[in-house]
Amino acid sequence: xxxxxxxxxxxxxxxxxxxxxxxxxxxxxxxxxxxxxxxxxxxxxxxxxxxxxxxxxxxxxxxxxxxxxxxxxxxxxxxxxxxxxxxxxxxxxxxxxxxxxxxxxxxxxxxxxxxxxxxxxxxxxxxxxxxxxxxxxxxxxxxxxxxxxxxxxxxxxxxxxxxxxxxxxxxxxxxxxxxxxxxxxxxxxxxxxxxxxxxxxxxxxxxxxxxxxxxxxxxxxxxxxxxxxxxxxxxxxxxxxxxxxxxxxxxxxxxxxxxxxxxxxxxxxxxxxxxxxxxxxxxxxxxxxxxxxxxxxxxxxxxxxxxxxxxxxxxxxxxxxxxxxxxxxxxxxxxxxxxxxxxxxxxxxxxxxxxxxxxxxxxxxxxxxxxxxxxxxxxxxxxxxxxxxxxxxxxxxxxxxxxxxxxxxxxxxxxxxxxxxxxxxxxxxxxxxxxxxxxxxxxxxxxxxxxxxxxxxxxxxxxxxxxxxxxxxxxxxxxxxxxxxxxxxxxxxxxxxxxxxxxxxxxxxxxxxxxxxxx
Amino acid sequence: xxxxxxxxxxxxxxxxxxxxxxxxxxxxxxxxxxxxxxxxxxxxxxxxxxxxxxxxxxxxxxxxxxxxxxxxxxxxxxxxxxxxxxxxxxxxxxxxxxxxxxxxxxxxxxxxxxxxxxxxxxxxxxxxxxxxxxxxxxxxxxxxxxxxxxxxxxxxxxxxxxxxxxxxxxxxxxxxxxxxxxxxxxxxxxxxxxxxxxxxx
Numbered sequence: 001x002x003x004x005x006x007x008x009x010x011x012x013x014x015x016x017x018x019x020x021x022x023x024x025x026x027x028x029x030x031x032x033x034x035x036x037x038x039x040x041x042x043x044x045x046x047x048x049x050x051x052x053x054x055x056x057x058x059x060x061x062x063x064x065x066x067x068x069x070x071x072x073x074x075x076x077x078x079x080x081x082x083x084x085x086x087x088x089x090x091x092x093x094x095x096x097x098x099x100x101x102x103x104x105x106x107x108x109x110x111x112x113x114x115x116x117x118x119x120x121x122x123x124x125x126x127x128x129x130x131x132x133x134x135x136x137x138x139x140x141x142x143x144x145x146x147x148x149x150x151x152x153x154x155x156x157x158x159x160x161x162x163x164x165x166x167x168x169x170x171x172x173x174x175x176x177x178x179x180x181x182x183x184x185x186x187x188x189x190x191x192x193x194x195x196x197x198x199x200x201x202x203x204x205x206x207x208x209x210x211x212x213x214x215x216x217x218x219x220x221x222x223x224x225x226x227x228x229x230x231x232x233x234x235x236x237x238x239x240x241x242x243x244x245x246x247x248x249x250x251x252x253x254x255x256x257x258x259x260x261x262x263x264x265x266x267x268x269x270x271x272x273x274x275x276x277x278x279x280x281x282x283x284x285x286x287x288x289x290x291x292x293x294x295x296x297x298x299x300x301x302x303x304x305x306x307x308x309x310x311x312x313x314x315x316x317x318x319x320x321x322x323x324x325x326x327x328x329x330x331x332x333x334x335x336x337x338x339x340x341x342x343x344x345x346x347x348x349x350x351x352x353x354x355x356x357x358x359x360x361x362x363x364x365x366x367x368x369x370x371x372x373x374x375x376x377x378x379x380x381x382x383x384x385x386x387x388x389x390x391x392x393x394x395x396x397x398x399x400x401x402x403x404x405x406x407x408x409x410x411x412x413x414x415x416x417x418x419x420x421x422x423x424x425x426x427x428x429x430x431x432x433x434x435x436x437x438x439x440x441x442x443x444x445x446x447x448x449x450x451x452x453x454x455x456x457x458x459x460x461x462x463x464x465x466x467x468x469x470x471x472x473x474x475x476x477x478x479x480x481x482x483x484x485x486x487x488x489x490x491x492x493x494x495x496x497x498x499x500x501x502x503x504x505x506x507x508x509x510x511x512x513x514x515x516x517x518x519x
Numbered sequence: 520x521x522x523x524x525x526x527x528x529x530x531x532x533x534x535x536x537x538x539x540x541x542x543x544x545x546x547x548x549x550x551x552x553x554x555x556x557x558x559x560x561x562x563x564x565x566x567x568x569x570x571x572x573x574x575x576x577x578x579x580x581x582x583x584x585x586x587x588x589x590x591x592x593x594x595x596x597x598x599x600x601x602x603x604x605x606x607x608x609x610x611x612x613x614x615x616x617x618x619x620x621x622x623x624x625x626x627x628x629x630x631x632x633x634x635x636x637x638x639x640x641x642x643x644x645x646x647x648x649x650x651x652x653x654x655x656x657x658x659x660x661x662x663x664x665x666x667x668x669x670x671x672x673x674x675x676x677x678x679x680x681x682x683x684x685x686x687x688x689x690x691x692x693x694x695x696x697x698x699x700x701x702x703x704x705x706x707x708x709x710x711x712x713x714x715x716x717x718x719x720x
Contacts (some may be wrong), residue, residue: 027581034698046624049631052692055624069554072618073688075695130631 037449041290043138046122048131051076051089063115063138065108076134079106092119092132105136113140127315187256187276191240193269195220207256207276232274236260247279255283286354293353297344304341311337339475346479350462353486360490361517365405366398367440367511371433374412378420386425392432399435401511407487408511414480415444415507422505439493439510447504456499460485484509522613525596525634530571533596536674538588538650545594546580547616547697549680552598553577554615560602567597567700582621588650592675599677613684617692622646636693640667648672656714665690672713673706679713686715694719 009083037044043060044191045053053076056068064079071078082105091098098119105115115136181188187204191197196219200212208228215223220240224233235248240260248258257277263270265415311334313319315327352358375391382389393399401408412431419429423446434441440517449460449468458464462482469476488495488509499505524527553561561577568575573593581588598604604612617623622643637658644653651672658665667686679702690698696719705716 007697023581023584026583030582048692050693050695054692069615069618073614073692128631 004283029325042135043069044133044135045076046131046133047076047089047092049129051085053078054131060136063107063136064105070108080104081106088117088119089132092121093129096121102139103136113138114143115139173294186278189274189276190263191220191274192271195238195240195272195483197223198271204276207250215347232258235327237272240274242272245277248276253280253284254278255280290354292350293347294355297347297351301341301344301348304344305335307337308334308341343477346477346483349483350479353483358486360404360407360487362402362404362491364400365403365408367401367403367408367442368393368399368433370405370409371412371431371442374416375431377413378416381420382429385420386421386429387420387423388426388428390428392430394434399433399440399513400493400512403491403511404487408491411484411487411509412442412444414484415442416505418480419444419446419448419505420478422469423447436514439512441508441510443506443508445504445506450476450501450503450505451497451499452501456497459497460495523596523600525571525593527571530573530593533593533675534573534589536578536589536592538648538672539585540588540591540648541582541622541646542580543582543584543620543622544591544616544643544647545575545586546582547619548576548581548591548594548598548612548637549577550619551612551615552602556602557713562668563601564594564597568594571597585649588648588674588685590703595675595677595681607705609677609680610684610687613681613686614688616665616681616685617688623689633658633693634691637665637668644669663696663720664716667717668704669715669716670711671712676705676707679705682713684714689716690717690719696720 037055038059040057041059043063044055044057045060046055048054053071053074056064056066056071061068061071066079076089080088081104088098088101088103091101100116100118103111103115103117106112116139117134117136119132119134121129121132138160181199181201182201185203188199188201189197189204190199196217197215198217200215201208204210207210208226210226210228215226215229220233220236220238224230230246231250236243242260242262244259245257246258246259250256255278257279259275259277261273261275263273283384290324311330315321315330315334349358371391371393375389379389416429416431423429428447430443430445432443432445434443438517449472452465452468455466459466460481463478464482465476465478485495488511491511493506493509493511495509497505549561549564552564554562564575565574571677573590575590575594594610599609602608616654637655640655641653644651652670654668654670656666656668659695669682683700683702687698690700697718698717700715700717702713703716704710706713
């Protein structure tokens, strides 16, 4: 016999059966309620009217972090903000329920999560409130996602703002660049890496009387078909050769100085920029100046020649005896007149050079002989100044060059004359002549005053004289080296110098032994 | 607390105590064992009960049904023997009983206010036990103490600790304050009744 079946011994059997059945039903009901609470994924608790937690389900324990034995019997204020939960309880008791209200939940680990709570009041048989159920929905995941989305949105907005700002900046830069290109005083053409015309500025349009709309995107071959541009394309070549400040005559009195610059971006070729600088005015002024110099020089040379011969006649006594004192004065006048004639000759030569009328008449020339003739002219002066002069040649045989003998002699004489003038008494001048397979190199070396470093760049410019040179020899024209350079380059040769101030200078030039190309 | 070896004779003696108690009083004690000692611990209790001639199964205990009062005393004595629980543990078991008792959840209407809870306490007792009379001798809200007297009830000393924890916890939930207490009079100490003094801040 079951020891707990004692009731059946003392009570009526039917009544006991019914009670037993009811108790079994109650137990089943209790199990059902427990199962329901345990199953619910929604955190649920029951709160007494005094604000004490009386029941929790596993989901609630998981969300709050409190096991049931730690949270049941505790004030609901342990997990919710005192004021928030008081307002919620008041609303629940007054309205019977609260739906979807956001409230912070303080977890056991001290962290806070945002929850959405739902409450419903519980009443007894006399409709008295005896507490309320509280279900909550953990919004932390949603809030976290919301926060992440907000941050992403913020980041995207920032990126968009940055992009917009960058776009505006790029736009501004583009506008600036466009304005610069549009208003640039030089003409600009840009050919991309495939040699298609990508840009023409208004100045270039004006130069060639063309419409950029018809030309942009066209290949260089197509561009060459336009009458205004065919000459330029021929000048640049199909491959657009790199040139620097090279003159290009568009038509009479319209001269452009053309430079082609290879453009790179991140070390990658992106195309070629053709810069067209209008030098017509400068060239006209230069031409007029040259013409004036030429005219003035011609006009001056005749009276100066007359003066020369008149003084010569007086000095020779053709017009009677001349006293020594008068002779001295006339001698100095004669020398001054001579310098003026030389200067006029230099100016005429200069004018010829600039007008392109300085004709070179090349013929086979023995450069040793030419050197010796030049030496003859200056040797007397050298001796007078006690300068030790040496002529060194690599061979005794004639060295033939194809040159204009007079002009070649003029160059050598000029270099020797400079060495003489700027070398002190008792100094040393060496003329050396070296023959290589293709060239002849002529060097004039002195141990004179030398040329200051900061003046060396301008030595071959016309009318330029170094400060020391002017002090040492006020009479120079500053045209000798300019002409020498023009003459040597007209012979396809090269001229240069090395110099150290106070120690001396070596001027040199090279000339090809054969194959002088017509200039 | 002195360790007590429970024999069949002692068990029969416990079972001879008159009166009945709701199954919930048994079940909450065993739930404590389940939480603290796990399934194995619970199995030990079931085996020991069977060994003593009362093969009670945890899952078969009906919380609303009435069981012999002596079974409560026997169950507690068995738990004390098996797991060597002391006075404080049984106070804690009493506290836990409040948290897990279905009765408290069912009869929540008595916790609407401290006054109502005090008024309903004697009735609540009788909903748990068929014997014994619980009286509220003093309930001083201002000074923060209460005196509870239990007359005509004498089960086992362990049960006295259990009740101390139980009363303290209920009072904590009513007053929402930490409650400390002591049993100042006890039938097992030669007094005519049990008297608990409970105070809170």
